[in-house]
Amino acid sequence: MxxxxxxxxxxxxxxxxxxxxxxxxxxxxxxxxILLIMNPQKSKVASTLEIKVPHKYALKVT
Known part of the structure; x- marks a missing residue:
């Protein structure tokens, strides 16, 4: 895997x-x-995090 x-x-x-x-x-x-953004134009979460591209994102990266 x-x-x-x-x-x-x-x-x-x-x-x-x-x-x-x-x-x-x-x-x-x-x-x-994990955060899945399917439609960043309509997502308040994507807007808050300034995500413009639909994709799979991590919540925290170190």
């Missing part, structure tokens, strides 16, 4: 070596909580 890593800049989760949202390579294995 492949372990997901989180981007330190935008908190997007990925199994690759580069963030699919912001293209950063600063990734962390140390994260917790």
């Amino acid at each position: 492949v372990r997901e890593v989180a981007c330190k800049k935008c908190k997007a989760l990925t199994t690759g070596k580069m963030c699919p949202v912001c293209k950063s390579t600063e990734l962390s294995k140390d994260w917790f909580g």
Whole structure:
């Protein structure tokens, strides 16, 4: 099973070596909580967190 890593800049989760949202390579294995954003234009949570791209995100990345 492949372990997901989180981007330190935008908190997007990925199994690759580069963030699919912001293209950063600063990734962390140390994260917790999952937030799924399906429609960021209508989501108050996405608006509060300034998320513009539908994706799976970590709540906290260290």
